[in-house]
Amino acid sequence: MKVDSITVNTPKNAIQYLIGFSIYLLVYGSFEPFKFILGLASFLITYAAIYPYNDLMDYEVDKKDKFKQDYKALVRGDMSEKTAITLAFGLPIIGLLLASLVSFSYTLLLILLLFLNFLYSSPYTRLKDRMGWALVLMFFMQLIKYTIGWFTFTTEVVTLPSWIVLTFTFAYLTSYVLYKKNIINMTKTFKEHKKLMIPLSGITLFSFIISFLVYPYKVPWLLLFPLTFFVLITRKQKNQTTKTFKLMGITTSLMTLIVILFLLLNVPAIGMLNQNASRAIDELGELTLQRMDNGTYELICTINETIFSYPIRDLKDLDNYFNITDLTVVVSNKSNVE
Structure with a gap:
């Protein structure tokens, strides 16, 4: 079955939106259904424009890449250049018009997201070809994508469970480096690019642990551990296309599971189970802090205060x-x- 970059990435984008939305629902407890529909639709429509835009910018390079031919309709010849241009410029107009019905700040976030993608792929900048700049841009793009569901309903920043968002963001950056460098042999990639992989995976793990200890949403986080097995699940695949799509399917499924679990915490019985688990883990955390030396404890507090000032x-x-x-x-x- 032939696919294209929009249809392949839309489910992932929808789940990223839903992660922000489900976190909002956990904190505030209720939402406006009409605003939810407008927010999700405007985000998906607006962000869908970046794929034909990227395909147009990378056409000469992509047509020499067998992997890109498998999921880029423009490269395969299934989409005309005129259609790609129409989508790249038409979708943002529709999406931003819908976004304006949500709020001014929400519309600004989508415009910023488009601008960051322009810097990432534009032939005038080509920051995607410089890993350092690409990671900086990717960090802010994913940060917006994981919080756009939150900012559909509120402009509050301080009430956002930031460590949870950072966990998802840095996990995405880690997988981005694997994808860019060599997804077929991830162990080799980790060793060859350990100056990138060790800090990124370390920050991801640190954010995960802090999120687990600080926030009262213990049960969903406990089920994030299957992420550690994705290498075992995919390592037998030798074909880049097969492995990439399988990895995308696994990560999207796991994010979907997290969204479902976050939403289920609003069910009284599951909420009670989570409270009991949180209470037990918090008691363990207090014991850990009591045994921790003052220097380490002060370092954690300083990091937290610096990041979230x-x-x-x-x-x-x-x-x-x-x-x-x-x-x-x-x-x-x-x-x-x-």
Whole structure:
């Protein structure tokens, strides 16, 4: 069956949105269904534009790559250049119009997401070809994608369980390096690029542990351990296409499981089970902190305070932080003069 980059990636994007949404529901307990539909639809439609855009920018390189031919319709010839251009420019217009019905700050996040992708793939920058810059851009892109479901309903930043979001984000960055370098032999890739892989996997593990200890959502995190077995599940695949699609399927399925578990915590019986598990683990955590030397404990506290000092506590603060309101007034006054 022939596939294309939009249909392959849309389920993953939807799950990333739902992760942010499910975290919001855990914290606030209720949501507006109409805003949820608008938010999800506008995000998926807007973000779908980056795939034909990337295909257009990478066409000359991709047509020499057998793997890219398997899932890029433009490279296979199943999509015309005119259609790709229409999608790349038409989808954002539709998506952003829908986003404007959600909120101004939400629309700004989607515009920022498009801009970051432009920097990533544009022939004028080609930051995707420089791993350091690519990882910086990818970090912010995935950070937005994992929180866009949250910011559909609120502009609050301080109430967001940030360590959970960081866990997902750094896990994605780790898999991104594996995909870019050599997904067929991941053990070899880890050894050859250990200067990247060790910090990324270490931060992912650290964020996971902190999330597990700090937040009261213990049961879903316990079931994240199957992620450690994805190498065993995929290592026998020698074909890059097969292995990539299988890995995408596994990670999407696991993220779907996490979303379902987060949502199930709102069910009284499962919520009670989670509370009991959280209480037992918290008691164990307190014992661990009591035995921890002062230097290590102070280091953890310093890291936490530094990362989450929150210069922007609410997305509405962006108006003052970047003088967006003043800029709007200037543009408006200039238009009136003209």
